[in-house]
Amino acid sequence: MKNVFKLNMVLWVMGILSIPAQGQDLKSLIDLALTNNLEVQQLAVNHKRALEKENEVDYLPDTQVAVGVFTSRPETRTGAQQFKVSLKQMLPFFGTVKARKNYATALADVKYQELVVKKRKLILGVSYLYYQLFQNKASQQVVQSNLSLLKTYEEWALTAVEVGKSSVVDVLNLQIRQNELNEKNQVLREQYEGLSAELNALLNRDMTVKIEVVSELLIPERQALKAVDKLEVHPELVKYDKLYHSISDAEKLNQKQRKPLFGFGIDYISVAERPQMNFGDNGKDILMPMLSMSIPIFTKKYRSKTKQFVLEKEALSLGKQQRFKELESSLYRAKSDRNAARIQYETQNKNIRQTANATKILIKSFETGTLDFDKLLEIQELELKFQLVKIQATRRFYEQCALINYLIQ
Structure with a gap:
């Protein structure tokens, strides 16, 4: 040899x-x-995918938007309500x-x-x-x-x-x-x-x-x-x-x-003017800020x-x-x-x-x-x-x- x-x-x-x-x-x-080696490559891809998961979890709850039309318009002193738009955002607890x-x-x-x-x-x-x-x-x-x-x-x-x-x-x-x-x-x-x-x-x-x-x-x-x-x-x-x-x-x-989850939002209500009436708030739209909290009782x-x-x-x-x-x-x-x-x-x-x-x-x-x-x-x-x-x-x-x-x- x-x-x-x-x-x-x-x-x-x-x-x-x-x-x-x-x-x-x-x-x-x-x-x-x-x-x-294919198994090594597969595990390397799995690791990259797991790293990308960090970006996925960095999010806030979806913003909620709602639009409603009054089929039977409720009358208020300033006029009839025509439609309503709501916007709401929930926030997770600090550090979540x-x-x-x-x-x-x-x-x-x-x-x-x-x-x-x-x-x-x-x-x-x-x-x-x-x-x-x-x-x-x-x-x-x-x-x-x-x-x-x-x-x-x-x-x-x-x-x-x-x-x-x-x-x-x-x-x-x-x-x-x-x-x-x-x-x-x-x-x-x-x-x-x-x-x-x-x-x-x-x-x-x-x-x-x-x-x-x-x-x-x-x-x-x-x-x-x-x-x-x-x-x-x-x-x-x-x-x-x-x-x-x-x-x-x-x-x-x-x-x-x-x-708990905390939330804030705003409601907007469109109000029609009252006909043949003249006063300061006639047809004034309604704007209502809101705070909310979701409490996990169970x-x-x-x-x-x-x-x-x-x-x-x-x-x-x-x-x-x-x-x-x-x-x-x-x-x-x-x-x-x-x-x-x-x-x-x-x-x-x-x-x-x-x-x-x-x-x-x-x-x-x-x-x-x-x-x-x-x-x-x-x-x-x-x-x-x-x-x-x-x-x-x-x-x-x-x-x-x-x-x-x-x-x-």
Whole structure:
């Protein structure tokens, strides 16, 4: 393997910063996903819509205008009333409009937090798929390398058969093993296409776009796990805080809405002149300013809302505690799995070195005598197994690093 790719898990958005090798950079794929992903775009639109709600709630009650014509004109001293025009404007209690805007802002904050959570999960999902693609590609290269090695062994076996130092059975065994590895290689290629399509779906682009990833990752030096109290600012938990705050604002609005409404207006009545009469106020129109107040006498619904808000806050508090415990458990489990992956990685390195030494010993014996192809094939199968397990352990290590950063970054 010639391509070396290192990830420093404590940098960049989720602690993911790549040193590019041959293959696509994980950071660029994540940036593309954050820009193109449809769910992220949908949540961003929902957040904008929630922000626009602030303008919607900044209003006063509609102005009431009424016009009436007297079908039977009532007579007054100054003349008969012809028609009446009324104008009335109600005003909410002091601070009600501000309370509505605060509540709308709080709901917009909740929508924004949902967007933040989705982006984090998207980054984690893209990272997982990337590491799966890495495992697949690295496995393909290992299988291909072992196929080339088996081809060489087959040539040696054919030579040994010609000089009577080996059996045709050894050749057949080597060929059967090659068939198995060819099958495995083809399966890996098909799986790579499926994983690529899944990643392209997250990137919101054509499923057939080819994705090239690195074929080798190095596990860095041991890193201390960050403090657990970082979980307190995890966006999933912050969302609970935003919801709690929105309920507080909803209750403030509820208290404002149970207050009286005040109104002012004016009535204008057109009065016709009395015929054949001459006095100062003859036909004088009537203008009557008015003040009004709407008193909410039946307040049961407001009291009920207050009780509901109290219960909802209690439910949110319990939900946040439960989610914190789940995230905390995931954090410690990820730490353990990451350590286990490192142990497995280091063990496979030792096993690979030892099988390489065993292979050298067997090959050296071929120079002086017969070569035990059964033993050679057995060791080759062990080495392939160790190489694949090492790749799997590397993938698991970086997946757990990505999960840890999702939880505490």
